[in-house]
Amino acid sequence: MSDNMATIIIQVTVAAVMCVTLAHSAPSHVVAMTTGDVTAAKPVNMTVYYESLCPGCNFYIHNTLSPLWPKIKDLNLMTVTLLPFGNADEKKIGFQWEFHCQHGANECLWKHRGALAWTIPKISTCASGREGNNLEHDIATKTGPHSYTPYVMLRREKSTFVSFLQTPNDRAIENLLEEVCRVYTGPKPDICKQAHI
Template identity: 50%
Template sequence: MATSFQLAMAFAFSFYLAKAAPPVVSMEMEQAKANPVNMTVYYESLCPGCNFFITQELHPLWPKIKDLDLMTVNLLPFGNAQERRIGFQWEFTCQHGKAECTGNIVETCMIHYYPDTTKQLNMVACFNANYIGTLGADWQASLQNCSKTGVDVEKIKTCVTGHEGNNLEHIMAMNTGPHGYTPFIMLDGVVNPNAEDHLLSEVCRVYKGVKPPICSQ
């Protein structure tokens, strides 16, 4: 018959094993913790297709999925532009003219100062819609029209007209890889043309975790 001491030792040993044993993680739990899909978009401020994607596809979708850890957003407003160094600055040449280069820098400054995706998309979508609506006539007026999104208008103006905006746009150029058109959308590093018109379904298809209910809608 076991003594009290032996029973106590046996209990202590079983407790130690329970604490030391690695947790059992089911395949379902591992799938549920999959990384969000990383979406990267090469685009331009006066590109009609880019504007449609941002204002009609991406921006309306984001509030529905932002708390699901389903996707991250990386916007790169450079697109088909070219750059060359002149002294200590960069000179940009854009597909839709000089106004587009300026619009790209405005959105680059927004992206830099507002890394929160919700704020960023609210500001970029607002500016993009305003700017392309006037064919790039007045970037400052378009920016002012978006003050309701919480953007610090004066801070962005200073960024755009100074060395900071110029350097930030060069970084956008450095991060823009080879592409044949805009908007050029990549999901987890793979180009996905279907995402331009069917973003949610493509993100859900690429996502490796357990699909949230919105994916079946």
């Protein structure tokens, strides 16, 4: 993903996020950001389960993750995957999925939210059509068990296998940089000295 797409977009619906991702030729069906040179030690993989109208999620992404990202994006310290399904429910009706979001119908709808204009035809068509519906279902299946949102999981890779480390929510939410630096297995970059590990 290009640096200009590294800006975190949180107040959009699942289908819209997926359609924007496809429109920018990202390699997967999730909004993902990767830091730095991929030839160095493997970065910590961070996954955030969130909801677009959840006040706590908005606060965490705007006040913790978003300010930290520009400081670490070139350090190969972590990747970020945002899964905007949270506590929503889904059921299949005919050939479509129907979604019920925790914070009401507006959380499930594709609307104009800040930097993205719903009037962009390609994104709007995708978000409101079958493709957007299927992408939203895909995110639902990727959203694992969680106690609340925002729910943060960190995972690290060791040698030839992936060692999953699920970090308690409160540690990654209270001090994200400290927790990422603690989990990272490569040489600690200078920014980790600020993390009080």
